[in-house]
Amino acid sequence: MVSRRVWDNPVFNVGLVSLLFGNVSAQPLRPTRLTSVELVPPWQQSAWVARLTAPDPAVEALVQSHVDQWIAQGLSASAQGIWIQTGDTVIAQHQGHVPLAAASLTKLATTLAALTTWDPTHGFTTRIGWTGPVENGVLRGDLIIQAGGDPLFVWEEAFALGNTMAEMGIRRIAGDLRIQGNFSMNFTADASRSGQLLRQAWMPSQWPAEARQQFATLPAGTAKPAIPIQGDVRVESMGQGDAADLWRLSHRSLPLVALLKAMNIYSNNVMADQMATAVGGPQALQQAVVAHAGVPAAEVRLVNGSGLGEANQLSARAVVAILQAIQDQLQADGFALPDVLPMAGQDQGTLSGRQLPGDAAVKTGSLAQVSSLAGIFSSQRRGWVWFAILNRGSDLETLRQQQDQLVLDVQAQWGQVPAGVAGQERVRLNQDPYRLGDPRRIQPL
Secondary structure, three states: OOOOOHHHOHHHOOOOOHHHHOOOOOOOOOOOOOOOOOOOOHHHHHHHHHHHHOOOHHHHHHHHHHHHHHHHOOOOHHHOEEEEEEOOEEEEEEOOOOOEEOHHHHHHHHHHHHHHHOOOOOOOEEEEEEOOOEEOOEEOOOEEEEOOOOOOOOHHHHHHHHHHHHHOOOOEEOOOEEEEOOOOEOOEOOHHHHHHHHHHHOOHHHOOHHHHHHHOOOOOOOOOOOOOEOOOEEEEOOOOOOOOOOEEEEEEOOOHHHHHHHHHHOOOHHHHHHHHHHHOOHHHHHHHHHHHHOOOHHHEEOOOOOOOOOOOEEOHHHHHHHHHHHHHHHHOOOOOHHHOOOEOOOOOHHHOOOOOOOOOEEEEEEEOOEEEEEEEEEEOOOEEEEEEEEEEOOOHHHHHHHHHHHHHHHHHHHOOOOOOOOOOOOOOOOOOOOOOOOHHHEEEO
């Protein structure tokens, strides 16, 4: 069970208070699975709801000043989008209903689609089998890897698998390495190349610098797997030569929530596109956004799961609705947005160099002439603040600085929450139980 955190506090509750107070002129979108608002006495309820729903001319002026700044820089006002929301109330917006190039904010749609397809603790299973006997440490047959869609099978995972096989007495493979299905290693979509990387992972003398660096992150005393494969790497159709007694091991990926966290921290395009393919492709992503975030189809246009290309477009309002729908999906299992998004001040990746509130859970996006930022941060007087900023311009560094400043200015207007009060992430990559290369996720069949 997750300890009671600020997410459960009425002022910080991410529930949708429109159930109590109806619509506003600039309407937010409503996820279909509504989070209940914590019950409090009416005299308390009216006070905190009033704070959440009251307009704030100062924040509206902040947004307008940023729009004016962009115009002064020669940018088109119609190519910029902003949406700032507390609870279920829109505080300020600019072009909030207009779909704009979203860049890697598209990965939020991929995240939502994944969470509506699988449980947050779901793991992708890779099966390992062989066709011949093991005699004096030699597997006299082929090794078969049957992929199960793991998008984060990397050096550390390969090391753990090799060591598990060594513990079973295998020191050399006389046959071929046969790859079945969409096996991907080190974010390489090509199954044959991934097979070659797996072979290399079991030959320490041929490790590149990256492999040596990743091995150094494993617990002290971890063995270096040494299992040379004498045959070729062959890619074949799924189930070819399948037999009930040939499968010996199963390798389970990190849980889905950790995979999404890694995907979003590093904005990994290969992982995102693999995840999108697994849920059914761009059309399935759009359907998930419309169905679970309540986004009108006209405000979402997706052609892939990564956000590569300006054809991926979302309105700022839609991005906030997707964020709320992700939180809605997560909290039923004791997780929250910081468990699938990078947190400022804690996670590096795309947040390196950004100046954002310390408890902000955000997603960035960048293309050649697109910069975007969206997420959530806390404030003393308005609780959790949901926001999305989508910019088009050539000076991406300046746009990023201006995005950060707008977020900081809004938080300053409503007050910063003392350190340690706001919600913290539960999922920390490379800390138990979310550690890469953990042999406990490899089990005999």
